[in-house]
Amino acid sequence: MHAWRSYIVATMRLRQRLHRELAERHDVSLTDYEVLVCVSMQPDYRIRMNELATLLGSTKSKLSHQVGRMEVEGYLRRVKDPEDRRGVVAELSPEGMALLESAAPTHVEGVRAHLIDLLSTGEQAVLGEAFTKVLEHLSATDT
Numbered sequence: 245m246h247a248w249r250s251y252i253v254a255t256m257r258l259r260q261r262l263h264r265e266l267a268e269r270h271d272v273s274l275t276d277y278e279v280l281v282c283v284s285m286q287p288d289y290r291i292r293m294n295e296l297a298t299l300l301g302s303t304k305s306k307l308s309h310q311v312g313r314m315e316v317e318g319y320l321r322r323v324k325d326p327e328d329r330r331g332v333v334a335e336l337s338p339e340g341m342a343l344l345e346s347a348a349p350t351h352v353e354g355v356r357a358h359l360i361d362l363l364s365t366g367e368q369a370v371l372g373e374a375f376t377k378v379l380e381h382l383s384a385t386d387t
């Protein structure tokens with residue numbers, strides 16, 4: 245019970261802190277930042293919406309609203325998938341890339357200060373292994 249409660253409260257507070265730092269310094273939410281990161285990691289800075297939802301652990305409906313708002317702000321564009329006209333692709337705009345590049349150091353600094361630097365190298369390895377195992381399990385059961 246102690247491990248579970250510590251995990252729940254710590255991850256919630258960590259996400260709140262990272263969100264606050266990004267919002268105060270760059271006027272971007274943590275969830276919007278995560279969208280920008282996921283799109284930027286793709287070839288040509290574009291990804292199908294359903295794949296993006298899977299990467300983010302989001303629903304298609306929730307992601308559609310989020311991307312729509314980010315599109316209005318000029319950070320992303322939605323276009324028809326050139327390989328499958330039924331699909332929709334999210335593309336990172338130059339404004340979205342500029343925001344990501346300016347906010348990334350703040351995010352990395354926060355992750356290091358509030359998580360990574362608090363753990364020994366061994367603890368970091370165990371944490372990575374444990375959550376890789378959880379992710380693999382959940383991914384395998386999401387069929």
